[in-house]
Amino acid sequence: GENVEQHPSTLSVQEGDSAVIKCTYSDSASNYFPWYKQELGKRPQLIIDIRSNVGEKKDQRIAVTLNKTAKHFSLHITETQPEDSAVYFCAARDQGSKIIFGSGTRLSIRP
Amino acid sequence: DTGVSQNPRHKITKRGQNVTFRCDPISEHNRLYWYRQTLGQGPEFLTYFQNEAQLEKSRLLSDRFSAERPKGSFSTLEIQRTEQGDSAMYLCASSLGINTDTQYFGPGTRLTVL
Numbered sequence: 768g769e770n771v772e773q774h775p776s777t778l779s780v781q782e783g784d785s786a787v788i789k790c791t792y793s794d795s796a797s798n799y800f801p802w803y804k805q806e807l808g809k810r811p812q813l814i815i816d817i818r819s820n821v822g823e824k825k826d827q828r829i830a831v832t833l834n835k836t837a838k839h840f841s842l843h844i845t846e847t848q849p850e851d852s853a854v855y856f857c858a859a860r861d862q863g864s865k866i867i868f869g870s871g872t873r874l875s876i877r878p
Numbered sequence: 879d880t881g882v883s884q885n886p887r888h889k890i891t892k893r894g895q896n897v898t899f900r901c902d903p904i905s906e907h908n909r910l911y912w913y914r915q916t917l918g919q920g921p922e923f924l925t926y927f928q929n930e931a932q933l934e935k936s937r938l939l940s941d942r943f944s945a946e947r948p949k950g951s952f953s954t955l956e957i958q959r960t961e962q963g964d965s966a967m968y969l970c971a972s973s974l975g976i977n978t979d980t981q982y983f984g985p986g987t988r989l990t991v992l
Contacts, residue, residue, distance in 0.1 A: 773920075788970060792978075800978045803939065810969065810983040856920045863936055864909065868920030 769861040771792040773869030780847055781877050788842045788872045790857035799860040800833060800840050805871075815842070846871045852876045880904060882984035884970050890990045891960055898956045899987045904970030909955050911981060912945055913969040921969055927953060930973075960991045
């Protein structure tokens with residue numbers, strides 16, 4: 768079955784700098800890759816997603832890139848702000864409809 | 879509130895007791911998913927429904943766990959003979975269906991087994 772690896776597990780960046788989180792997946796048939804943000808004590812919330820027929824997608828300060836050949840996908844956050852501090856999860860949908868999550872990256876923004 | 883709702887939000891039980899959680903998906907969402915999340919980990923898939931049909935169940939899921947969605951609307955997750963290792967946050971999510979992938983999560987039910 769699908770396996771998603773995510774790194775780093777923790778990331779600290781200066782406010783205003785960029786943050787990059789990377790994930791790999793194992794199932795070449797996976798075709799949908801969402802990213803979720805989870806603040807302490809709250810539910811995961813979708814921030815951006817990408818499908819396998821697209822290489823890159825951008826939404827304001829957030830962008831996601833997908834390399835199907837290498838089975839890599841990454842989240843890029845530019846001009847980071849204090850409210851970006853949270854745990855971020857990448858995920859991949861397998862051939863069915865099951866979504867497998869990575870283990871998360873705790874992002875801290877230093878003032 | 880038209881989002882996914884879950885009840886109860888917190889449940890404390892003694893080892894060996896049975897517990898049942900409820901999830902109400904977003905109206906007209908055909909798919910409903912159950913996940914378990916432990917501290918510092920991502921949500922772990924448990925099972926999902928397309929309308930009232932349970933289409934997939936995690937191989938890791940003990941037979942003490944059972945889920946139903948009898949009328950294709952709300953769903954219940956029951957854990958029988960709870961163990962301390964069952965302590966976790968149980969999350970429910972829903973999505974419109976096959977051609978719409980976005981899953982919306984509920985607030986979760988935090989289970990503590992003493």
